[in-house]
Amino acid sequence: MTAATLEAIAKVEKSPGYWSGVLRRIARDPVAMFALCVIVAMILMAIFAPWIAPADPYRGQMLRRLRPIGTAGFPLGTDELGRDMLTRLIYGARLSLTMGVTPVIIAFFIGSAIGITAGYVGGKLNSALMRTIDVFFAFPSVLLAIALSGALGAGIFNGLLSLTIVFIPPIARIAESVTTAVRKIEYVEAARASGASGFTIVRVHVLGNVIGPIFVYATGLISVSLILASGLSFLGLGVKPPEPEWGLMLNTLRNAIYVQPWVAALPGLMIFITSISFNLLSDGLRSAMDIKA
């Protein structure tokens, strides 16, 4: 090794990596940043609910049922059992976000593992895995979630489980198609020609190039998951009363839609805001990643 190269080793100009570029670009996207702020606010609200909420989410006052928005002491009115809406909406974020985000996170890992394996190994294993996954596509996702939680029984855990099962197939499918595309690119061939094992190639050369699109897709699924989780609760298959959860609240307040339409619409509004924020963030991520780098 020459002296010049030895000296050069000490000081090497390092280009910013791909992910720092993605972060920089998304930080410049006002819509995505706004969505991120909303999501962070929602998460903080869920975490600090006991300190923020003005009242007890479970204690109702029968005399003060279905008060309109703006009632003194109840800024967002009260529900059908006289419980403070503001408090219940704040506490509702805990279960709703858990039910919305957790299945997608778990499905992201399991689905990616299945899809990347199928895509990289290819051949018969790919056919076996992907045809099994295809079976799940025969059912609409809502129906599948309802059928699964119906079969498993109501409850938070069973709700999470059925939603996770619902989201594994689409994530696996995306992961499989991106991996199949990446596997055929020559740098993977070059890595094979260097004698690396399949596992090493996937870790070093495949993962970094497929995880982005899968991640973007999974973020987009969070809004679907939120709505499905609310739907399950609405149907009585997820969270049970008196737990505060936006979907369940929407259900219990539906009888009051003619009495206090604005109050009854509030949980729906929360679901809408949260899910649209996740969608906007996902869109922002997509465009921040969609660059030749």
Place this chain on the structure above:
Amino acid sequence: MSAPLLSVSGLTKHFPLKGGLFGRSTGTVRAVDGITFDVAEGETLGIVGESGCGKSTTARLLVDLITPDSGSIRLGGKEIGPDLSVRDLRRQVQMVFQDSYASLNPRLTMEDAISFGPMVGGMAGNKAVALARDLLARVGLDPSRFAGRYPHELSGGQRQRVNIARALAFSPKIVVLDEAVSALDKSVEAQVLNLLADLKAELGLTYIFISHDLNVVRYMSDRVMVMYLGQVAEIGPVEALYAAPAHPYSQALLAAMPSMDPDRRTMEAPLAGDPPNPINPPSGCRFHTRCRLADTVCSKGDPGLYVMPEAGHLAACHIHVPGSGHRDATSRAGVTA
């Protein structure tokens, strides 16, 4: 010629065509169909031919990216498989691909891309990075400027230099260059070709240089192999073959070369149409459907490779075989290779 460094014998690769409901095999693409050639240590063998003639498949077979159906590859006298593991083959035979961008992982810096192979081979991380920087300097890229860069920040020529550096990271004996300079600008191409020539002299490398550019092949190669539809049409020393191509296909290829002399410009296309489908190659000599010298015997028997008068010059054409039945067959006593 002393014992060849690389000896390929009867190498065959057929790709099954899958179709129908259960992936039944509906035919085979005879990509490479029984090719035999030797490469001596320190020489450059050029491989030329039209698109789809099996050049790239041959390259991939040589580095075992795809497994041959039959035939053998011997490296330094040891047969791949029984005597020499694929792992050892890959240390000694490396490849540079045509697409300089696709052959670099967009998420890895140049030094990570080069050091990946040695690290897989068990080299310590810091040693591999030092090696990568040394190799970058070797291929004419200042490590302090390029080691931490990503592929999209480099030009095509710079990326191809990195690909060459990566191939050299194993200190291979043979480098297979599959259209390695074809995608580059002419001026950059010349620089990379000169770099390749310098590296060869410096490191005592052996090249298998695949290209469709006949001028580049002539400049780089000691010997040339002309391929047609998965078979060897002609192989021989570069000057002998360019001066007097023995196979009608080689003659047509060379006639299609743009001439620098305005008085000898190419007047008509020497070859018309596309090569026949390798799924159902023509019987006998595969070139007879497009050959201007075709005779009845050509569609019946495979001519095989015959030794021409010049040393190491072989051609697969009935016309050079006495008694082959071709109307123009020479009276020269041919020797079966």
